Amino acid sequence: MSLLDAQPAWGAARVRQTFLDYFKKNGHAFVPSSSVVPLSDPTLLFTNAGMNQYKSIFQGTVDPSSDFAALKRAANSQKCIRAGGKHNDLDDVGKDSYHHTFFEMLGNWSFGDYFKKDAIGFTWELMTKVYGIDPNRLYVTYFEGADDLEPDVEARELWKSVGVPEDHILPGDMKDNFWEMGDQGPCGPCSEVHYDLREPVDGKYRNASELVNQDDPEVIEIWNNVFMQYNREPDRSLRPLPNKHIDTGMGFERLVSVLQKKMSNYDTDVFTPLFKRIQDITGARPYNGKFGNEDPDGIDTAYRVIADHTRMMSFAIADGGVPNNVGRGYVVRRVLRRGARYARNYFQVEIGNFFSKIIPTLVEQMGDMFPEIKKKQQDIIEILDEEEKAFAKSLDRGESIFKKYVAKAKKAGSNDLPGDDVWRLYDTYGFPVDLTKLMAEENGLNINDKEVEEAQEKAREASKGDKAATGVGVKLDVHDLAALDSMDDVPKTDDSFKHGRENITSTIKAIYHNKKFLKSTSEVPKGEQFGVLLDKTNFYAEQGGQEFDTGRLLVDGEAEIGIENVQVYAGYVLHTGYLKYGGLTVGSQVIAEFDELRRNPIRNNHTGTHVLNYALRETLGNEVDQKGSLVAPEKLRFDFSHKAGLSDAELKKVEDISSDYIRQNSKVYAKDVPLAQAKEIRGVRAVFGETYPDPVRVVSVGVPVEELLADAKNERWEKLSIEFCGGTHVNQTGEIKELVVLEESGIAKGVRRIVAVTGQEAYNVQRIGNEFADRIDLFGKMSFGPAKEAEAKKLQLELNQLSISALKKSSLRNAFAQMQKSILDEQKAFAKADNKRVLDHVTNSLQDKDKAFLVTKVDWSTNVHKAISETIKAVSSPKSPLKNTSVYLFSASPDGGGKVVHGCYVAEHHKAAGADGPTWAAAVTPIVGGKAGGKAGAQTAIGQGSNADRVDEGVDEARRWMERLGV
Structure with missing residues (x-):
């Protein structure tokens, strides 16, 4: 039977599901694989291990309001890529039986829940009982110890206890059996499982101990259990973690090859x-x-x-x-x-x-x-x-x-x-x-x-030097054009090929530098830009709002001119660039090759502009006229006449109409038509005041131009995008994929501007918007406190700067505004409760009505300054039952910030004895730092200091000061 036709009992899908079902049965939550592109983790090129998405849990930085914060046990199959950066298997792919640029990593995790005993028990039971792997083929390793680290005897003994023979339990060094996330962070000893692929000889297995971890293709590692119990500190020392974790990883493709009894991962039904x-x-x-x-x-x-x-x-x-x-x-x-x-x-x-x-x-x-x-x-x-x-x-x-x-x-x-x-x-x-x-x-x-x-x-x-010269620019002026017109051997450029998608072979007709027409590139000073005129070109010269092409003119292996700009002057298309190597002369035959990967998004954006123009007319009415446009690789910009800004509902309608048109995958047709005849087509759109060539190019999205001309007045054409346009376009609207409006604004009286993106860039902004929406959802679940208030400020700043869908941004702003309102409500409720807390503390402390004064500390809070002020105000009120008792309140931040808030009130009879608020406060400010406010002779004073570690001294001094008055 052919390798390709085999139907194994342990099919790949069954192997994966069995793993997930086993751990689900053992209390593990299934967590879907995270993205293989870690867009929120700039330290990683690709996700390369199953634990990547749990880094915040291991490092103790997980958002307490997120689902991950409550996660105790998890299992999944993580998509991984190792094809660049530190982990790169690309060069080995195809040459051996087990390297892959993409692979799946099966894993189970414990976050401060079970540890070595359960992890080893799960491993052995799954391998030998569930998958039915012959224990004689399995070898395990444990950390042998190094430097100040003891051998992991516990793991060795646990492997023995589940039935692994002693000669199948092997020690390993720091390289093989101590896992670290990076130069710093969580780490710990690990314990691997290896499998002997060799068949028994005369019914007996040979001992494979000497082949473990020796890169032998017949004895392969299939699973690794990491016992995360330390943190690698910046000084390289190891510090025990407050919680011990389990992080495991098993190569899915290798496991499938083991269960299907194949010597190569590629011989399995994975491939x-x-x-x-x-x-x-x-x-x-x-x-x-x-x-x-x-x-x-x-x-x-x-x-x-x-x-x-x-x-x-x-x-x-x-x-x-x-x-x-x-x-x-x-x-x-x-x-x-x-x-x-x-x-x-x-x-x-x-x-x-x-x-x-x-x-x-x-x-x-x-x-x-x-x-x-x-x-x-x-x-x-x-x-x-x-x-x-x-x-x-x-x-x-x-x-x-x-x-x-x-x-x-x-x-x-x-x-x-x-x-x-x-x-x-x-x-x-x-x-x-x-x-x-x-x-x-x-x-x-x-x-x-x-x-x-x-x-x-x-x-x-060399490129830096060339680009420095770019600022000057290479342009043709009226004198240059007159000179060209007098040259019989330099015709106006045939640029009809610009709408195609292929390279063409052209002839150099002129080389232009420093106001002179030259015969050879050798006459151009090294590193300086120059212009080239061809008999024909497939490059698009900047016009009609569409940006120019870039690319190259070359003779393969002999010479190349890098083209960085293309402009048209009275029919002469000037290709501006610099010589990269070799040399060319007038008359040289060159391959003209524009940068297809730059032009492709330009095509998307140009057809997208036509679709947007149609959608605006459908939404706002026929009085909408185009006032200008820009078509660049990264975005499109469209200016149009309209008196007022578009509402969210109108913007949504514009996007919906555009999306519907795009998803119809309508074919895009173009044809040169006599101008007078083209103007007769019903619904055709043109820029008011623009001078169009005759014949003019008509671009129709959905219906052939010949069909439009055959029945030019048909009212059906009102429901099509039909424009005069010389730009480059997609073949079918489905290539555009999406159109997302980023911005709608006014740029002059009666003129509005829309900035939008299409294609992959549209997907990118949608993804960014959705990720930010998730962050706002998490923010909404946070408990009220300083962290939430700080996050609110951060989110507000980021949201304002975010380049995402205008509709999404409006929606997020509304949602965020509601959350901020709830924060204000929470702040008010908290402040009210906190004010009461401090006042209750004073009231309870003054149960003894004979007490002459009170000096006390109250617990810190973000509102404590307000709470102390309000309490002093309440105590000093003429109607307060406490008004005859002098009070001094202190509070110090416990977070190492060093802040002290304090405030006092001097009762009338103490004031008569020579005391006042500012004088009392002045006795403690040298100790707690800062200064206190209050008019001379006033009964109250409020202050802030910076010596939180001396607050108790301040309390003692305040008490002694009042006692010295003899009250």
């Missing part, structure tokens, strides 16, 4: 459905599970790489880790490009929509456990297709150049690929360095990482 789908797509031979020299055609390795990378990318994208050039986004991009090359080179398939064909199988396989990939399936597919297509543009050319570099290195007798060449493959063709390293290994060459870093730094420094 075989994906292999089957890859085979169906490619028509390749079946997966045979071979490695290294036993896989001479590399097909099995390619199966493993592609299946692994599909999983990693899908889960990363579903959780918000979209491909880009920074941090975790760049890791996702690297993984995709690595996988794309494997697919193209080993399976001989076209790149552009390869990975997306595998996604439905993955969703079917894992969507029930992780519903986020089911919910985001279409987004994952679209993003992967977009990235693949962008890389496909340069993959063939990059590989061709790579072969030239290899031949050059071998001809020179070098075993190294030069760092400059490696960097150029990344910078020009998008080949991540680790992909080039893989390709170099295939050709028997090495890469010197230091050389690559030096080449990168050199390019960065």
Whole structure:
């Protein structure tokens, strides 16, 4: 039977559910996996262990009002990625049987509840009784001790007590058996479980003790129990934690391979459905599970790489880790490009929509456990297709150049690929360095990482110089245009290709620098910007509110001009940039390659602007006219005529109409039409006062332009977005995904402005808004006190600065205002109760009516200043039964803040004896610090000090001062 057709008794889904059911039966709450992209934890590139989401519990910083604060036992299967940063398994994927960039970590946790005995008991029972694993194959380790730490004899004895033979219980050092979260923080000894994959010989198992923790592929670690009992202090010392915790982690894929009796994780049904789908797509031979020299055609390795990378990318994208050039986004991009090359080179398939064909199988396989990939399936597919297509543009050319570099290195007798060449493959063709390293290994060459870093730094420094010159700008003026018109060999630029999506080959017709037209880039001073005119271009020059394209003009492997700006002057499209390497002359044939990954969001935003324009007309009426727009990669801006600001209800209607239009996935049509004929189309929108070319380009969302022209006065066209527009657009509105309004404001009398985002950026602002809403919900559950008041100020500041949906922000502000009102109510209620507390204390202390005066301390509170003032006021009232008793009250903060609040009242008969409030207070302020207020001769005084540690001295001095009066 084929590996791909096997139906194991312990299927992957059953293995996972059995784990969760076992711990649920033993009192553990199921906690869904946290996001694999830890957007709220900047210290992590990706979630790389099951305990990441519980860090606040272990560190004692958990919000007391959150659900986690009450959590005692938990279990789950956590999504993890190790493909960048400190934990990076990318280079090993495909080469061995157990490394993955994405994997699941099964875990059970105790937060100050059970400890070693139960953890070890659960482990052994689940392994041997529930899963039925032969105990003879299992080995366990314990911490052998180090420095001032004693051996973990307790763990060793507990393993013995559950039935593990002594020769299967092994000591381990700090590296293997002492787990630490980081340089500081919770840590403790750990105890691993290892499994011997080897079959018995003549019915007898061989002892595997010597192979444990030796990186032997036949004796593998499957579970680790961490006994968190210390905190690593900043000075590296260890301090016992107030609560002891259990943190465990078991590799799901490894456990499945053990239960299915496979030597490789990839031979299990975690991966075989994906292999089957890859085979169906490619028509390749079946997966045979071979490695290294036993896989001479590399097909099995390619199966493993592609299946692994599909999983990693899908889960990363579903959780918000979209491909880009920074941090975790760049890791996702690297993984995709690595996988794309494997697919193209080993399976001989076209790149552009390869990975997306595998996604439905993955969703079917894992969507029930992780519903986020089911919910985001279409987004994952679209993003992967977009990235693949962008890389496909340069993959063939990059590989061709790579072969030239290899031949050059071998001809020179070098075993190294030069760092400059490696960097150029990344910078020009998008080949991540680790992909080039893989390709170099295939050709028997090495890469010197230091050389690559030096080449990168050199390019960065050169770029700084170029950008310094950018501020001056390269522009054509009226004299330049007159000169061009007189040049028979420099025609106006054919820019009709700007609406396409492909690279084109063009001819350089002119090179412009410092008011001169040159014949060669060699005439341009090094590092200075210059302009290039082509016979034809696919670059979009800035116009109609849409920003310019960036990209490059190049002759593969020989020369490259980086293009940073594109402007059009009377039909001449000027590409402004700088020479990156090589040299070009007038007449050179170059590949014109715009940056597809920059243009894609611009396309989304431009079609989004048309949809928004339509939605505004539908909501506010036909008197709405466009007054201007900006289409950039990160946002769109739309100005329109309207007398008043939009209400939340109107904004919601605008968003709803836009969303409906987008979700219809309407096709976008465009056609050049004679201007007079185009103006006859009913419902067509144009900018008032704008001069349009003839013919004019008509963009219609939903109906072909030919159909509009055939029945130009049809009232149905009022319900379409139809505009005159020369910009770039999506093929279908579904590509836009979402449109979210961030801001609606007035910019002039009768003119309003909307700022909105589409696509992935729209998802990002929605996620940020939802996360902030969760924080406000948690805030609402906090108990009243200083922490809640401080959090209120922090949330208010953050909310004002937040870039999220305008509707969401309005909703959050309303919810927050209600909560703040409740805080004010709580403050008033607390203040009233606190005032009564202090007054009751004084009243109870003066039960003895013969008492001449009272000097006392009262407990501290955030309201104590007010409470002491109000009590002094109440005591001194002419109607107060206590008015004949002098009173001095003190309170000191216990939190180390050093604050002292004090206040006094001098009764009339004591005043007659020469006492007054300010004089009494002046006796204690040198001791408690600060000063006291009150007019000379007044009966009352209130003060604040900063010496909380001397408050008792102040109390004694106040008492002695009154006694010295002889009262």
